[in-house]
Each structure stands twice: as structure tokens, then as C-alpha cells.
Amino acid sequence: MDGRNDQSDLESPEFLRMSLAAAMTLGFKPGVFYRNARLYCINLLLTYRNGCAARCAYCGLSRNRPGIYQGKSFIRVAWPTYALDEIIQRIGERREKVKRICISMITNKRSIHDTNEVCARLRSSFDIPVSLLISPTILGYKDLLDFRHAGADKIGVAIDLATEGLFDKYRGRGVQGPHRWNTYWRTLKDALDVFGKGNAGAHFMVGMGETEKEMCEAIQRVRDMGGSTHLFSFFPEAGSVMADCMPPPLDQYRRIQLARYLIDNGISRGDRFGYDERGRIANFGLPRDDLNRIIDSGQPFRTSGCEGYDGEVACNRPFANSRPGPEMRNYPFPPNRADIQRIRRQMEGKNTLLSFELERATA
Secondary structure, three states: OOOOOOOOOOOOOOEEEEOHHHHHHOOOOOOOOHHHOOOOEEEEEEOOOOOOOOOOOOOOOOOOOOOOHHHOOEOOEOOOEEEHHHHHHHHHHOHHHOOEEEEEOOOOOHHHHHHHHHHHHHHHHOOOOEEEEEOHHHOOHHHHHHHHHHOOOEEEEEEEOOOHHHHHHHHOHHHOOOOOHHHHHHHHHHHHHHHOOOOEEEEEEEOOOOOHHHHHHHHHHHHHHOOEEEEEEOOOOOOOOOOOOOOOOHHHHHHHHHHHHHHHOOOOOHHHOEEOOOOOEEEOOOOHHHHHHHHHHOHHHEOOOOEOOOOOEOOOOOOOOOOOOOOOOOEOOOOOHHHHHHHHHHHOOOOOOHHHHHHHHHO
16 A cells, blocks of 8 residues: 555545554565564554644654655654555454554644544454554543543653753744643643553653753653653654754763663652753662662663553564664663673763764765
């Protein structure tokens, strides 16, 4: 289906876009994953001829980015379009490979009804849990109740920015966009009320101009509300307003990954961390031996996402915010000993931006 040159007539709910990794997992696309990584969550995206109404400066789907919606990349890769009927058939044939399905809304009024319809169809086809990445700008409390009735069990709210000022700059008035900081936080609170503690959380993106202290405060706020955080590293989307910006240094991202792990698992708190005069994390409020054991486990540096029924992260998004290779940002599998040694060097600020500069120069 994705072989058509013109996909403008392929709209939800009958058609959905799918991440390249998910298309490979279901056999729609050929290819192999670096180091034999596996994706366990089928990531789906609603699709419409007139696309998304938002203008987020860093997003590949932004109305400010040239091109038609169906042809735009998202989170670094292409998202080809397939019929929902065929997606359901492929998931059924590969049931043992799929532990979760995630439906991502866009800021388009049609997506409210269509999210319910697609979710209900998936849940009636097989017993695989379904998460929703929602668009708070167009939603009300009743919509969350309808999503739960349709069979969704977890909700994601992509707040993305750690402070109100940055949110407004990159998602709101600064780009003439419709999103508002308070709306996103209120919707997260409502989602936790409807779906229960631990069943809703926020996405945050490191490297948008925030200090490490500000990011830790945002993550702690979500934790104190009863939610969890899924962490991303900024990656410049070609053709977006921020296409020429750099991702955060790896030492910064590694510290925030470790901070998120400690906060989300109740091991420490952001207000127990020590920070330097530039707002960088100086200590994590733990004895050195305890911290070393946690780093050596490799767990803080794995992709944070929604779990399957087995309690393991299913939405592990292989290489979604960095290219495959030794400098990967999120590990979609347990880091080995060599990985841990590399992570420790990265946390010390060694070899953090050179590889990206070289990749971009040769891309």
C-alpha cells in the first residue's frame, strides 16, 4: 500500500501510518536492526490529507514544515501508510512478536473519533494492550473516558519541554501554534484520574535549552502526580525550524537518563540532587557505591516506555532519536559491559558531539 506515489487519499481510520521499525517487525518492509534489536510495540500514527494543525518548531509533522503530511518524516524516519485491515492481519500472524500497540494522535479534530474507532478495532481483534499518545489541545475529560471505554489502558502526554517559557517558545505563541502549557499538564492530571496511577505519563525531550535542574524538576512533578516519564533526546528533523540545531551533549543526556530512572523508581528525588551554578547535576543524593551499582546495571540508559503484560518495556523504539551505532542515545536492549564502559566515558563528557558532527557531515 505504501508503494503509491500519492497517498493523499489514504486517511484514517481506514489507513494509518506506521514507524519504519514497526513496518520491519510486521514484514511490510525489509531490513535488519543494528545488533539484532527487537521492537515489541507497533507504533501507529493517524493520517489526514490536511495533516496536523500544530506548528511545533522541532517536529517533522509541523504545519510549518514544507511538504504534504503523508510524506513527512517523524522522529527521524519515514512512516509509511497501510490499511488498518492489513495491519490487524499482520499483527495476528506475528502475535508472539508484539507486546503492545501505540496509537499517536495529531492535532486534528477528526482524530478524536478515529482514535476511538481504531483502538476498539484493535482491542476486539486480539488481547494486546493499547496505549494512546494524545493531543490535549483538542481533548476534554469525556474524551479520556471514551478512550478507556474503547480499550486503551495507558496514556502518554508529550509535554516535551521542561519549562513553560520553552513550551510557549517552541509549541505555542512563539511559533503561532495552538498548544498551551497549562492545558497539557491539566490533561495529564485528568488522564491519571481516569486511567489510574502509573497508567499515564509525560514525554520530555532533552536538549531544548533547559537546564538539567529544570528537567529534573519537570520529571519530579510528573512522578509526584503519579505518572512516569518517557525520555527523548532532541534530534534535528530535516526541514523543521530547528533543523540546524544540535542534539544535547551525551554527558548531559546520560545524566538526565540516570536522574529519570532514580526519580521514576523512587530511589531518589530531584530535590535531593546537587546542582552546580549552571544547573547541571553534580550529585544524585545517593552513596557512591549504590550509584555505581545502578549505573553498572545499564537499566537507566535503556528506552523508557510503556510495558507489555510481562512488565517489561515494550515500546523500546530502536534508534528513534539517534542513528544506530556505538553512540546510540537510548538502548533498546540491555547494555553489555563494553556499553557500560562507553556510557561512563560519555558521562564524563568524552566523545559526546564529535560522532554526530561526523555523521551529519557525511550524510
